[in-house]
Amino acid sequence: MSNFLMLPILLPMFIGTLLIFFAKKHKLQRVIAGTAAIAQLGVAIYLGYIVYVDASQIITLEVGDWSAPFGIVLVADMLATMMVLLSSIVGVVCLFFAFKTIHSEREKFYFYPFYFFLLTGVNGAFLTGDLFNLFVFFEVMLIASYVLIVHGGTGYQLRESFKYVVMNMVASAFFLVGLALLYATTGTLNMADLAERVQVMGQEGILNVIAIVFLFVFGAKGALFPLYFWLPKSYYGPPAAISALFGGLLTKVGIYAIIRMFTLIFIHNTGFTHTIILALAGATMFFGVLGAVSQFDFKRILSYHIISQVGYMVMGLGIYTQLALAGAIYYIAHHIIVKSALFLFAGATEKITGTTDLKKMGGLLKTHPWVGWLFFISAMSLAGIPPLSGFFSKFALILSAIQEQSYVIVTVALVVGILTLFSMMKIFMYAFWGEPTIPVEKVNRKEMFSLLRPIIPLVALTVCLGFFAEPVFQYSLGVADQILDPANYVNAVLGSK
């Protein structure tokens, strides 16, 4: 019982509302937004800490004192607090990058309020313990994301975002369909209560159908094969700070929801559901990386990589052992950090060269060595070169797949790893090698460092996640342990009765 649990949701909501009133004063807006984002990071760290030291490692809050299966509950277990922490880190970093790169016209038109509303929705989706509430927070997040993705209103953005919005609205309608069917079958929408009732009823017939409806819904939001087609083009449109926030966070909310649903509620027919998930994971990885290999644009390659890496996370869930889930959780942490960093690098090179087309760049290593080498570290981390963080998470996933003797997925994962390395090297060769397109004398070192300042913490974090893999992996194993046993969750939410 802790009211503190509300703070990661209330703080950004309050700040977002406050910022509406100062829309035209962008200095003041920046001060408020920056302070609030750092405060939020502090809150997230503290929340993660108190959940970690708590005896059961799950803290619940019954909103308005309505007891658990009837009212709305907020639940912070280790997975949720880890995700809140990651979203806050990305939130701070992208915000500070936005200060440097967002056009002041965009700033005046309510960029910061919607930024914070997005974080409200994301944190809410992580912390809620009620399915309908999850829907509401998804919509809060999505409506803010619709606004941010068309923000600026260029022709390209309008055209591609329309498809993004329609896709998500259809998925949301099916979310409601799933909720309706689930409510009719079980009579509850509280996740802990659902876990209990599905166990009693046995997961057969209609409950399998509902599981697949939810897989479709969250798969569409998390860009699983074959529902990923909207992602690469729509993420290309907005400025890099927004792309980085979306690339880091938005699809991961869908993946988080899949992991939550399929480790807590729909776990009694794993032969059916988790096999489908594993097959989808393989196809997602493979087709995503093929898209990345075919592209010649910095941001587009990164957008396609989101798809292929979502596959790795879902692969951990599909294998469904402790090691695999720990690998998936480690991968989520690694991915959110590295992917945001890479998108910010795309933004930095765009700011420097004025384009994201790789064929028009070149020689940045000579003119901007720091950008080049820091990008190299993040790219190697993404491709999974030891001792960086990408390696350990992929290693755990592949090891567990070998233990479970699913050799097809092992092959796919390894091939995808090589193709990832290939496409990251393509970016490095085209953008950073060769003859400089900008004369060396014209380089403004001060500007370069001001662009890099927000990115450096992310690169440092991915290096730390790699070098301190042991404690991080212990933590992931702890999270995996906790979500593999739904009784923990159910007791924490319903046990107090």
Place this chain on the structure above:
Amino acid sequence: MEILIVVLIGILFSVATYLILTKSLFRVVLGTVLISHGAHLLILTMGGLGVGSAPLLGEEASSYTDPLPQALILTAIVISFGMTALLLVMTYRTYKVHQTDDLDKLRGRSDE
């Protein structure tokens, strides 16, 4: 009663699917409106229809209407209303910028 509503939901969903698959921007918007109406009606139907009594009054009430689905669709209607408003504005802007509402012409070039 339930059967009738379920058939209606089916009609709504099929019309919505047809509209979403058409080429005109505005029809796609109408399609998303109809699909969310279908989903809302589904929630209401799944809670049970036509009991004709008040929402739960005391623990000994012999018959009652489940108030939860109505609370749920109220929230869902408000959300879909907001989304539709936003989408209509986006449609209008897209039409103004691109001078067309034909989705075929809004596909973009392959080299982009």
